[in-house]
Amino acid sequence: MTFRSVSDQAGIDRYAAAAGPVIRELGGRVLAVGVPGFTYESGMAQRVAIVEFDSLEAADVAYRNPEYQAAVQYLVGAAERDVRIVEGV
Numbered sequence: 001m002t003f004r005s006v007s008d009q010a011g012i013d014r015y016a017a018a019a020g021p022v023i024r025e026l027g028g029r030v031l032a033v034g035v036p037g038f039t040y041e042s043g044m045a046q047r048v049a050i051v052e053f054d055s056l057e058a059a060d061v062a063y064r065n066p067e068y069q070a071a072v073q074y075l076v077g078a079a080e081r082d083v084r085i086v087e088g089v
Contacts, residue, residue, distance in 0.1 A: 001048070001049050001081050001082060001083045001084070002044065002046060002047075002048050002081060002082045003046040003047045003048070003079050003080070003081045003082075004044065004046060004079075004080040004081060004082055005046070005079065005080045006046065006047065006078070006079045007077070007078060007079065008077065008078035008079070009078075010078070011074050011075055011076075011077065011078020011079060012047070012074075012075065012078060012079055014074040015071050015072065015074040015075050015078070015079075018070070018071035018074060019068060019071035019072070022062075022065060022067045022068045022071060023051060023062060023068065026053075026058070026061065026062040026065060026068070027053055027054055027058055027062070028051045028052065028053050028059075028062055029051065029052045029053075030049065030050075030051050031050045031051065031052050032048065032049070032050040033047070033048070033049045033050075034047065034048065035047055035048070036048060052088070056085060056086075056087045059085045060085060063083070063085065
């Protein structure tokens with residue numbers, strides 16, 4: 001996921017604290033989190049998180065999980081983000 005804008009860092013912190021354990025419990029492995037060191041070709045210098053799951057279906061189940069969606073509510077009014085689920089190679 002890539003954050004498009006952040007207006008309340010505290011909301012992101014609350015989201016991360018609530019979402020992290022749920023993601024891990026559902027089999028997610030956080031591979032990278034942070035602000036890009038470099039951006040190219042219209043890239044945005046906003047926070048990015050890359051999470052790996054065993055399958056596309058597992059990632060979708062995790063995203064739709066009620067506990068995860070409860071954590072997402074901390075982002076309402078705090079940040080706008082772009083979430084994409086992509087199948088690995």
